[in-house]
Amino acid sequence: xxxxxxxxxxxxxxxxxxxxxxxxxxxxxxxxxxxxxxxxxxxxxxxxxxxxxxxxxxxxxxxxxxxxxxxxxxxxxxxxxxxxxxxxxxxxxxxxxxxxxxxxxxxxxxxxxxxxxxxxxxxxxxxxxxxxxxxxxxxxxxxxxxxxxxxxxxxxxxxxxxxxxxxxxxxxxxxxxxxxxxxxxxxxxxxxxxxxxxxxxxxxxxxxxxxxxxxxxxxxxxxxxxxxxxxxxxxxxxxxxxxxxxxxxxxxxxxxxxxxxxxxxxxxxxxxxxxxxxxxxxxxxxxxxxxxxxxxxxxxxxxxxxxxxxxxxxxxxxxxxxxxxxxxxxxxx
Amino acid sequence: xxxxxxxxxxxxxxxxxxxxxxxxxxxxxxxxxxxxxxxxxxxxxxxxxxxxxxxxxxxxxxxxxxxxxxxxxxxxxxxxxxxxxxxxxxxxxxxxxxxxxxxxxxxxxxxxxxxxxxxxxxxxxxxxxxxxxxxxxxxxxxxxxxxxxxxxxxxxxxxxxxxxxxxxxxxxxxxxxxxxxxxxxxxxxxxxxxxxxxxxxxxxxxxxxxxxxxxxxxxxxxxxxxxxxxxxxxxxxxxxxxxxxxxxxxxxxxxxxxxxxxxxxxxxxxxxxxxxxxxxxxxxxxxxxxxxxxxxxxxxxxxxxxxxxxxxxxxxxxxxxxxxxxxxxxxxx
DNA sequence: TTGTATGCGTTATCAG
DNA sequence: CTGATAACGCATACAA
Numbered sequence: 001x002x003x004x005x006x007x008x009x010x011x012x013x014x015x016x017x018x019x020x021x022x023x024x025x026x027x028x029x030x031x032x033x034x035x036x037x038x039x040x041x042x043x044x045x046x047x048x049x050x051x052x053x054x055x056x057x058x059x060x061x062x063x064x065x066x067x068x069x070x071x072x073x074x075x076x077x078x079x080x081x082x083x084x085x086x087x088x089x090x091x092x093x094x095x096x097x098x099x100x101x102x103x104x105x106x107x108x109x110x111x112x113x114x115x116x117x118x119x120x121x122x123x124x125x126x127x128x129x130x131x132x133x134x135x136x137x138x139x140x141x142x143x144x145x146x147x148x149x150x151x152x153x154x155x156x157x158x159x160x161x162x163x164x165x166x167x168x169x170x171x172x173x174x175x176x177x178x179x180x181x182x183x184x185x186x187x188x189x190x191x192x193x194x195x196x197x198x199x200x201x202x203x204x205x206x207x208x209x210x211x212x213x214x215x216x217x218x219x220x221x222x223x224x225x226x227x228x229x230x231x232x233x234x235x236x237x238x239x240x241x242x243x244x245x246x247x248x249x250x251x252x253x254x255x256x257x258x259x260x261x262x263x264x265x266x267x268x269x270x271x272x273x274x275x276x277x278x279x280x281x282x283x284x285x286x287x288x289x290x291x292x293x294x295x296x297x298x299x300x301x302x303x304x305x306x307x308x309x310x311x312x313x314x315x316x317x318x319x320x321x322x323x324x325x326x327x328x329x330x331x332x333x
Numbered sequence: 334x335x336x337x338x339x340x341x342x343x344x345x346x347x348x349x350x351x352x353x354x355x356x357x358x359x360x361x362x363x364x365x366x367x368x369x370x371x372x373x374x375x376x377x378x379x380x381x382x383x384x385x386x387x388x389x390x391x392x393x394x395x396x397x398x399x400x401x402x403x404x405x406x407x408x409x410x411x412x413x414x415x416x417x418x419x420x421x422x423x424x425x426x427x428x429x430x431x432x433x434x435x436x437x438x439x440x441x442x443x444x445x446x447x448x449x450x451x452x453x454x455x456x457x458x459x460x461x462x463x464x465x466x467x468x469x470x471x472x473x474x475x476x477x478x479x480x481x482x483x484x485x486x487x488x489x490x491x492x493x494x495x496x497x498x499x500x501x502x503x504x505x506x507x508x509x510x511x512x513x514x515x516x517x518x519x520x521x522x523x524x525x526x527x528x529x530x531x532x533x534x535x536x537x538x539x540x541x542x543x544x545x546x547x548x549x550x551x552x553x554x555x556x557x558x559x560x561x562x563x564x565x566x567x568x569x570x571x572x573x574x575x576x577x578x579x580x581x582x583x584x585x586x587x588x589x590x591x592x593x594x595x596x597x598x599x600x601x602x603x604x605x606x607x608x609x610x611x612x613x614x615x616x617x618x619x620x621x622x623x624x625x626x627x628x629x630x631x632x633x634x635x636x637x638x639x640x641x642x643x644x645x646x647x648x649x650x651x652x653x654x655x656x657x658x659x660x661x662x663x664x665x666x
Numbered sequence: 667t668t669g670t671a672t673g674c675g676t677t678a679t680c681a682g
Numbered sequence: 683c684t685g686a687t688a689a690c691g692c693a694t695a696c697a698a
Contacts, residue, residue, distance in 0.1 A: 008480070012691060023669045028693055038667060053478045058456040059395035060691035063674045068392055070403075070435070070456065078424070079417040088411045091438055100456055102403070103436045105424050123391040123403065123433055145341070145386045224613045248613075255615040280557045280581075282588040282615070345675060356685045361677060371683060393675035396690045 011054040020048040031056055071303060072120035072127035074104035074113055081248065081276035082292065086130065086151070089296035097304050099125070110134035110192075114142060121146050125307050128299045129153070133192050149303045151295055153194050159302045159314045161295050165195060165273055166202035168288030171322035172243055172271040173206035175286070180331035181241045181269060183213045185234050187253065189222045189245030196245055199273060203243060215239060219249055227252020231260060240331045241269035247276045250285055254327065265329030275323055283326030290320045344387040353381040364389055404636060405453035405460035407437035407446055414581065414609035415625065419463065419484070422629030430637050432458070443467035443525075447475060454479050458640050461632045462486070466525050482636045484628055486527050492635045492647045494628050498528060498606055499535035501621030504655035505576055505604040506539035508619070513664035514574045514602060516546045518567050520586065522555045522578030529578055532606060536576060548572060552582055560585020564593060573664045574602035580609045583618055587660065598662030608656055616659030623653045 017024045022045060029036050030045040037045075048054075062068040073090055075083040091101045102124060106113035110133040120127050126147030132139060136155060142148055143158050150160040176184055186203050189196040200216065207214040215237050219226035227249040234242050234253065244250035250272025254264060262268050264283060271286045272278060278285035298316045305314065350357045355378060362370050363378040381387075395401040406423055408416040424434045435457060439446035443466040453460050459480030465472060469488060475481055476491050483493040509517055519536050522529040533549065540547040548570050552559035560582040567575050567586065577583035583605025587597060595601050597616060604619045605611055611618035631649045638647065 008478070010691095013693095014691080024691090025670080025693075026668060028691095029668085032693070036667075041667080055451065055455040057396075057691055059392040059401055060674090061693075062392035063390075063396060063676090063691080064693040066674080078421045081414070084412040084417050087436070088438055091411070091436065100435050100437075100453070102433050103420070103424065104433075105421055118388065120433070122388040122394075147341070251613055255613070258615045277610075277613070280584055280588070280610070282591045346677095347675080357675090358677080358685060358687095359683090361675095362684085365677075369683075374683085390675055393690090394677075396675080396692090397677040399690080 010057070011049075011052040013054075013056075016045065016049050016052055016054050019052065020045045067307070068123065068125050069098060070100045070102055070124045071300070072102045072104055072117065072124040073130070074106050074116050074120070074127060074132075075130045076106045076108045076113070076133055078103065078105045082246070082274055082290075083130065085276075086292040086296040089293035090128065090300050091296075093297040093300040097300065099300075099304075106133065108133060110138065114138050117142050117146060117148070126303050128303055130299070131193070131195070147303065147306045149299050149306065151299050157313055159306055161298045161302065161316045161318065163195070163290050163292070163295050163318050163320055165199050165288055165290060165320040168273065168290075168320040168322045169199050169202040169243070170206040172286070172288065173203055173210060173212065175322065175324065175328055176241045176243075176269060176271070177210035177212055179241075179269065179329060181212065181239075182331070183215070183237075183239045183241075185237050185239045185242040186214060186216045187227065187230055187234070187242060187244045187249055188216060188218045189249065193245075199245060219252075222246070222249055224248055224252040224255070227254075228256040228259070231256025231262075235260065235262065235268075241271075241328075244270065244272040247272045247274045247278050247285065247287055250287065251277055251281050254281055254285065264327050267332050269329055269331075270327040271322075273320075278323070278325060281327075286325045286328040287323050288320050289323045291318045294318050343390070344382075344385040346387075346389075349378065349382050349385055349387050352385065353378045400640075401456065401458050402431060403433045403435055403457045404633070405435045405437055405450065405457040406463070407439050407449050407453070407460060407465075408463045409439045409441045409446070409466055411436065411438045415579070415607055415623075416463065418609075419625040419629040422626035423461065423633050424629075426630040426633040430633065432633075432637075439466065441466060443471065447471050450475050450479060450481070459636050461636055463632070464526070464528070480636065480639045482632050482639065484632050490646055492639060494631045494635065494649045494651065496528070496623050496625070496628050496651050496653055498532050498621050498623060498653040501606065501623075501653040501655045502532050502535040502576070503539040505619070505621065506536055506543060506545065508655065508657065508661055509574045509576075509602060509604070510543035510545060512574075512602065512662060514545065514572075515664070516548070516570075516572045516574075518570050518572045518575040519547060519549045520560065520563055520567070520575060520577045520582055521549060521551045522582065526578075532578060552585075555579070555582055557581055557585040557588070560587075561589040561592070564589025564595075568593065568595065568601075574604075574661075577603065577605040580605045580607045580611050580618065580620055583620065584610050584614050587614055587618065597660050600665050602662055602664075603660040604655075606653075611656070611658060614660075619658045619661040620656050621653045622656045624651045627651050 013027045017027045034042045104116040128149045130151035219230040273288040275289040278287040346360045350360045367375045437449040461482045463484035552563040606621040608622040611620040
């Protein structure tokens, strides 16, 4: 077997030891427990290591310590604007804990997700599964064999981070009620989405409270085009305001309205959720600002705790609040 | 040392072997070279492995084979809309090659990037560095010690994928010229960006060719707000059209124009680059569609080649072409 | 404070 | 076709 596939002669702990005139264990300690060594030794070994371009081999470390120093983070779609900030925050938090992050794209497919998590078992210390599309039973069996943290999936017994968009959604309904709207529409997101269920429930509840007539509809697809196409339907409903499942759908809706010459917020009001693209639309959208960064950090924290042996169930709920911008106005006369 | 940190009893190849009544080697072969085994043996071992929830330990595999089955992908900012599609495509291509992908966020900082790549050396087989902000010398020394592929960085001697936005940019100028525009502005991107240099050069060239007077300016920051703020400056220039470095800047510009009551494309024309958010603005922007997905795939292919021992310099150039949408129109009378 | 010996889980070599 | 054995690079218990 050729150990150096392709030609790079990677420096090993032994080579460094030989050059520095110490034993391999001393080199090892230089990196993992320098306080056990005489400062001058650390100094000398470090400089030799740097000179030789030595970097500890993660695989070998993993084999002896049982910790790979890598976690997995699986999301349904990296390209969905909701996830990159979450990924970024998680990645930063992980790095702070000395962990690298392998990103998995589940391709909006629960089966694919489960397969990824399984494979990741052999390469990571644990995995975070965000907005999973997989059925409960699958998640449970995954949790049996892997250190697992869920984001936006409420499964008793599994550590999880939940973004609670209900307060924000209720606030949106309240805002619209205050502006005189009495008939509004909710444009649903994906049926398999836990968040969609939560949001819908909160809106229904708030509408009852404010005596608002709510009509719900489903966009053909929960994306920009779907939202754009849904504008026609929404207008036919005779409502004066709409709440979109998320920003992407909301932005589509906004474009669809503009396309039809409907001025927002003068003639129609609109709110969305997530605050992914709301700040960059014109007019900027009133939305619910989901704390995705905090969610990413919290998920890593929970996973790190679990890796450390904490076995109790941990749940972190993060409230999402309304952000008022320019798409909400008084009901037209 | 406690081998099973935290409580999970991971099945090893030996346990599977014992239960299946074969030798460890046979279990190993069941997964890596099943064709060397009698089908019935493969069958039996596989079922035992499945029962025990056995997954090969990547670290141990890495140690013997010299291949970790993991590559790194470092980008300046995961949350920048340009990268997620590239990441996604790269990740998919990598997976097809049996590789997992560790994502690194360089935080728009060349030094941070270099540190990430260094660290990744111990955990990956090679790394892809996209739109690096690091100076040439740093990249070269990184290339000395790591299998490295660059995206959008033209460094002789290092395998690289270059998205050539010049044709698209020239086409934009041509389009505007055909619509009667004779004075246009270019809003620059980051100074350290290789792409910005390429785009500017192409535009200058095309403007000369079409007898167009070009004014260039710099947004305070190359983001949405920067673009929005730049709208005022652009309007003062007395030009009838503008080309933005990228979509984000373009979208900001578009919002800034709307804010000032300037109708696009009736009173002012606008083009951008990247096609990240152009399709979702209102009106949808004319832009240059960068083949980021292809770039991600190509980068992985180059890296896989390098891992396979291909030592010759490989360069892949991908042309970006114009996508005409709704922000370009005839010069106002 | 440092060195020596052993084993982590797997694969490749070689023997059968 | 299958089994025994020796590494891979590192961290640790133990010895010095």
